[in-house]
Amino acid sequence: MKILSLRLSLFQSYINKNKTPDFNAIEEQIRIEKENYQKILREKMADIRAAKEYMAAPLMTPEDSRELKATYQLLVKKLHPDINPNQSEGDKELFLKVVAAYKMQDLDALRQILLMLDTDSIEELPADTLESQIEKLEKTVENIKQRIAELEASFPFDHRDKIYDKEWVARQQEILRESIKALTVKKQSLEQVLLAYRSWKPESLN
Secondary structure, X not given: OHHHHHHHHHHHHHXXXXXXXXXXXXHHHHHHHHHHHHHHHHHHHHHHHHHHHHHHOOOOOHHHHHHHHHHHHHHHHHHOOOOOOOOOHXXXXXXXXXXXXXXXXXXXXXXXXXXXOOHHHHHOOOHHHHHHHHHXXXXXXXXXXXXXXXXXXXXXXXXXXXXXXXXXXXXXXXXXHHHHHHHHHHHHHHHHHHHHHHOOOOOOOO
């Protein structure tokens, strides 16, 4: 629809000047506009990918790095099979999760695993690390609550009470069908105008 409207606009500019439309020039302009649009689209997609990579990348401060290592070392001492030969299958599986979390620099995961162990394990951490961990866990909880609130207020969660309402769903479907029908009529109308423009000839000024 956008390209069709642009093509009509370019034809109209020739008609306004009482000149014969230059079809090649018009199509060249359309080609340039398409390339510019695709370039902008590629840049936007690249920005989105970069944002996703940035969000996924572990951002470790020196303090976080120290806490990561201290927590990992403590968990290894508590869960490593060589140090704890009589450990349960659950602890073995937990140890594998510890190793994976450490490799991924997932400090939150290590914190959660540490909380699953007894309080003696937590108390073995340095005091400053423990205080920092408590503070960050509290911030994590608040961030999760905020994120949940944002999701609750966004699509499709803000419509979850309605999607089970058959009458509401039927009305929305009808609105979409009417919109598609109106756009189809508009497209046909624009195509008719474009067809007329193609056969237009400049008026004689004599």
